[in-house]
Every structure is written in structure tokens, then in C-alpha cells.
Amino acid sequence: MRTPGPAAYKQSMRLFILIACLLLASPAHAQPVHGAPIRALAVLPDWSVVSAGLDATIIVHRLSDGAATILQPAHDGAVNAIVALPDGGFASAGADGGVAIWSRTDTLPVRWLEGHTGPIAALAVNGEAIASASWDGTAWV
Amino acid sequence: MLEGHTGPVNGVAFLSDGTPVTAGYDGTIRAWPEGTSRALARYAAPQNALIATVDGLASAGADGTLHLLSEDGRDRATVEAGIGPLVALASDGNRLAVAALSGTVLIIDTATAQAITAINTGETALWTLGFTDDGTTLITGGSARAPRRWDVATGRALGPIGTVPAPAAAQADRGAQLFRACAICHATGADSASRAGPSLAHLFGRAPASLPDYPYSDALRRLSAPWTRDSVAQLFEIGPQRFAPGTKMPEQRLADPDDRAALMDYLERATK
Numbered sequence: 577m578r579t580p581g582p583a584a585y586k587q588s589m590r591l592f593i594l595i596a597c598l599l600l601a602s603p604a605h606a607q608p609v610h611g612a613p614i615r616a617l618a619v620l621p622d623w624s625v626v627s628a629g630l631d632a633t634i635i636v637h638r639l640s641d642g643a644a645t646i647l648q649p650a651h652d653g654a655v656n657a658i659v660a661l662p663d664g665g666f667a668s669a670g671a672d673g674g675v676a677i678w679s680r681t682d683t684l685p686v687r688w689l690e691g692h693t694g695p696i697a698a699l700a701v702n703g704e705a706i707a708s709a710s711w712d713g714t715a716w717v
Numbered sequence: 718m719l720e721g722h723t724g725p726v727n728g729v730a731f732l733s734d735g736t737p738v739t740a741g742y743d744g745t746i747r748a749w750p751e752g753t754s755r756a757l758a759r760y761a762a763p764q765n766a767l768i769a770t771v772d773g774l775a776s777a778g779a780d781g782t783l784h785l786l787s788e789d790g791r792d793r794a795t796v797e798a799g800i801g802p803l804v805a806l807a808s809d810g811n812r813l814a815v816a817a818l819s820g821t822v823l824i825i826d827t828a829t830a831q832a833i834t835a836i837n838t839g840e841t842a843l844w845t846l847g848f849t850d851d852g853t854t855l856i857t858g859g860s861a862r863a864p865r866r867w868d869v870a871t872g873r874a875l876g877p878i879g880t881v882p883a884p885a886a887a888q889a890d891r892g893a894q895l896f897r898a899c900a901i902c903h904a905t906g907a908d909s910a911s912r913a914g915p916s917l918a919h920l921f922g923r924a925p926a927s928l929p930d931y932p933y934s935d936a937l938r939r940l941s942a943p944w945t946r947d948s949v950a951q952l953f954e955i956g957p958q959r960f961a962p963g964t965k966m967p968e969q970r971l972a973d974p975d976d977r978a979a980l981m982d983y984l985e986r987a988t989k
Contacts, residue, residue, distance in 0.1 A: 614858030619847040625856050625878060627845075627864045637864060637878045639849070644878075694725070698766065702731035707739075711725035715739045715749070 608635055608644050618658040618666055622680065626666050628655030634668060634678075648684045650676045659699040659706070667706055669696035675708055691716050721747055721754035728767030728806075730774060732788050740767035740776050746790065757790030768806040768813070770827045775813050777803035783815050785830055794830035798823055807855070809848035812869070814855055816846045822857065824869055836872040838865065892983025895976060898969070905987040914966065920944050920988040936963035949984065950977045 610629030617627040623639045632655055634647040653671030660666050661677070665686070669675045673692035676685035694712030701707075707717045719737065728740035737749045738757065746758040746767065762780035773787040781803060783796040800817035807814040812833065813825045820843045824834040840859035847856050854875065855867045866875035896905075902914035909916050915931040925940035926933040940961055942948060954977060957966040971977045 609862040611862070613842055613844060613860040613862060614864065615844045617845045617847055617856060617858045617864055619849050619856055621850055623849070625847070625864050627858050629862065639866075639878060642878050697725065697727045698729050700729045700731055700737070700769075702735050702737075705731070705735070705737075707729045707731065707737045709726035709729035709739055711727075713720065713722050713724060713726060713741075715719040715726050715729050715737065717719070717737050717749075 608646055610635065612654075615654055615656055615670075616658040616668070618660045620660050620666060620680070621664060624680075626658050626660075626668075626678075628658055628668055628670070630654040632670070634658075645683065647678070650685050650688075653695075656695060656697050657699040657708075659701050661701055661706075662703065667699055667701070669699050669708055671695045673710065673712070675699070675706065719747075719749045719752070719754065721749075724763075727763070727765050728776065730767045730769040732769065732774075738767065738769075738774065740764035746774065746776055746786070748790075758784070758786055758792070760784065765802070765804050766806045768808050770808050770813060771810055772827050775806055775808070775815075775827070777806050777815055779803070781817070783813075783825070785827060796823075796825060796830055796832070798832075804843070805845050807847045809852040812848075812852070814846050814848065814869075816843050816857065818842055818844075820859070822846060822855065822867070824855070824872075834869065834872045836867050838867070891976065892979040892981075892986075895971070895980045896983050896987070905984075917984065917988045920949070920984060921946060934961075934963055934965050936961040946981045946985070950981055953977050953980065 610631055610633055612629045612631035614627045615630050617625055619625050625637045628634045632651045636645045651670050651672050655668050655670040658666055658668045665679045667675055667677050675689040677687035679686050692710040692712050694710050696708045696710045698709040705717055707715055709715045722741035722743050724742040726739050726741050730738050732738055740746050742763040744760040744763055745756050748755050748757050762778045764776045765779055766777040768775050776784045779802045781798050781801055783798055785794040787793055800821040801819040803815055804818045805816040813827050814822055816822050820838045820840040822836040823832045825832050838857050840861055843859040845858045853869055855869050856864050858864050863877050865877055868875055902912050904912055904916045907918045911931040915928050922943055924943050926937040952960040953971040956968055956970045957964045958968050
């Protein structure tokens with residue numbers, strides 16, 4: 577029997593490391609995570625959670641099985657607030673001072689509201705009215 | 718547009734009549750009836766978050782103090798949370814969850830202002846949280862970069878989303894799963910006839926051995942107290958033969974209190 581030479585050994589080690597890396601890396605793909613800390617989240621009535629990171633990404637997670645949808649980028653900068661809307665959708669707002677209105681089915685905002693000259697820190701909903709609180713010192717309804 | 722704060726506005730909520738109310742870095746809580754502005758409360762520290770509760774408002778302070786106030790601004794209670802700067806609030810009606818940047822969450826009864834549960838999320842920076850609609854689970858978000866779930870009653874971690882089924886569904890399934898063994902002999906619907914065992918329709922509150930169409934054993938006829946969650950749970954804890962010696966019910970026990978609770982939950986729903 578021939579023992580493998582150093583070159584063959586190196587190659588098989590490389591292959592092993594590659595396979596190990598692939599195996600270790602795959603679970604991370606199963607559940608997408610934000611590229612930065614989560615700054616805001618809202619629980620929707622259909623048992624999903626919308627989370628947004630300081631990296632501006634918004635992800636919808638279904639609580640039952642963890643199925644996740646990454647939404648199209650809408651904000652320029654951190655998302656500081658997410659609030660559930662009575663129609664089943666939600667609103668997001670953040671560093672860019674705009675408010676995005678999302679339905680539960682589209683991966684792009686259905687509406688965009690502007691007015692603040694500074695970052696939005698918080699949102700609240702009362703029926704049809706959305707209020708935003710901003711670091712520009714004002715609030716809009 | 719609402720102007721009046723002398724600095725960033727960090728929180729916004731609505732009073733029960735629809736009036737917007739805000740909390741600011743300047744430490745004030747302001748109400749905005751019909752576009753006018755009125756200070757409801759003034760605090761020494763910047764206020765980081767504001768939420769409406771069943772009894773009024775809750776405001777989270779950068780000094781670690783939680784203020785519970787009535788809708789007209791009167792101080793109802795002050796909670797020195799003792800967990801560092803407070804950054805986020807969530808409400809499920811009677812209870813409030815307050816998050817500290819340090820990673821700790823307190824669940825607070827808004828009526829008594831007492832902490833019910835403390836949750837240590839282990840996040841190095843905790844930013845946000847929310848209750849599920851049934852109030853059993855809290856979702857938190859922060860430096861871990863993925864939302865995490867917590868049992869509101871016990872403060873225990875339920876793991877990241879997607880690794881385990883939602884607890885409410887799991888509980889419901891567990892009860893239904895346990896009942897499969899019972900369903901061989903017992904029906905639950907209001908119009909269903911008895912099988913080898915009596916129908917369990919409207920079980921809780923019913924007197925033992927009270928169905929006219931079922932041939933009960935003398936052991937069951939000797940019982941007098943109406944069936945309750947507790948008595949049925951006790952039957953499964955100690956076993957039918959100790960509960961009612963001589964019963965026709967096959968001997969079986971549920972040793973795990975969580976299983977007994979899950980089965981009682983299922984019975985409550987299914988036998989209504």
C-alpha cells in the first residue's frame with residue numbers, strides 16, 4: 577500500500593477544510609440576520625415579526641416556521657422605528673426622516689411620507705393616523 | 718406639524734381620545750390637542766420612549782426611571798428599574814415591558830407598578846421589543862442581529878425565531894396530541910353521543926355521572942363535586958383508580974404538570 581505523499585495530503589486537507597467550511601457556513605444561510613444590531617421591531621397580527629437593523633435592512637420573519645423575507649432597501653440609513661398598521665401592514669422610519677408604508681404582500685413600500693428635516697426616532701398609530709417623532713424637534717401626524 | 722420641544726423628540730403615542738402626545742430629550746411629555754401644545758409632565762432626565770397603556774401613559778427615562786402617568790399627566794407611579802438607561806417600551810394591555818440598553822427587560826403590571834418578571838437577554842445593546850398578540854411571548858432585538866423570543870411568564874429564552882415552534886401553537890398541539898389517547902373513548906362536541914366513555918361536552922362545571930344516556934359505574938356516582946380544571950388535573954396526577962376507586966376508566970397518569978395544563982387547556986377549548 578502506498579501512503580499519500582505530502583502534496584496529496586495537503587490537497588486532501590484542503591478539500592476537508594473546504595467541506596468543513598461549507599457545512600459550518602450553511603446554517604447561517606437558513607436564517608438571515610441583520611448586518612448590524614436590530615434597532616426596531618414590530619409583531620404583526622399574522623404572527624410575523626418585522627425587524628430592522630442599523631444597517632437599514634428590513635426582514636420579515638414568520639414566527640411559526642422562521643421563514644424570512646428580506647425586503648427591498650427603502651431607507652437611506654438606520655431604521656429607528658417600525659409600527660404595525662391596522663390593515664395588517666406596517667410603517668418604518670429612521671435616519672433619512674422619511675416614513676415608508678408597507679403592505680404584507682409587497683417587498684417594496686406602497687407609500688412614502690416625507691416632512692422631517694432630521695432622523696425619526698419613533699412612530700405611533702391611531703386608526704388612520706400615523707405620528708412620527710423626530711430629532712429635528714418636531715412631531716408630525 | 719407639532720413644535721414645542723426644545724430638542725429631539727424620542728417618543729410618540731396617542732391618548733384614548735386620539736390626541737397625540739410626545740416625549741422628548743428635554744425631559745417633557747407634551748400633549749397636542751387640536752394643534753396646540755401643553756406640557757403634561759416635566760422630568761429631570763431625557764425621555765427615550767413613550768407608550769399608551771390601559772391606565773394612561775408610560776415613559777422611559779435615560780436615568781433608568783420608568784414613569785407611569787395618567788392621561789392628564791398626574792404621576793401614577795415611578796419605578797426605579799435599576800437596570801440602567803431605559804430605551805424601549807411595549808404594552809399588551811395590562812402589562813408593560815421595559816427594555817434597558819444593558820440588556821435587561823422588566824415585565825411590569827401597569828395597575829400595581831410591580832415588576833412581575835425580569836428577563837436577562839444577554840444582549841450587549843438591547844434596542845427594541847414587542848409582545849405577540851396573545852401576550853405569551855416577548856420578542857427582543859439588539860446587538861445579536863436576529864430577533865429573539867422569551868416566555869413572558871417565566872422569563873425563559875425560547876430561542877431565535879425559526880428553531881422551535883411558536884409556544885402558543887406548541888401548547889395547543891401538545892394538548893390536542895395528548896387528547897388523542899382520550900378520543901378513543903370520549904367525544905367532546907355538544908351534539909356528540911357518548912362512546913365507551915361519556916361525552917365530555919360542557920365538562921367543566923358539570924356534576925359527575927350526570928349524563929342520562931351513559932351507564933356510569935358506582936364509583937363515579939359516588940363523586941359529588943362538579944368537574945373543574947383542578948379536579949380533572951388531579952385525576953390525571955394520581956390516576957383514575959385512586960381518584961375514584963372502581964371506575965371503568967383505564968388506569969393512566971400524566972406525571973408532567975405542563976402536560977396536565979396543556980390537556981386542561983385543550984379540554985377547556987374543545988368541550989365549551
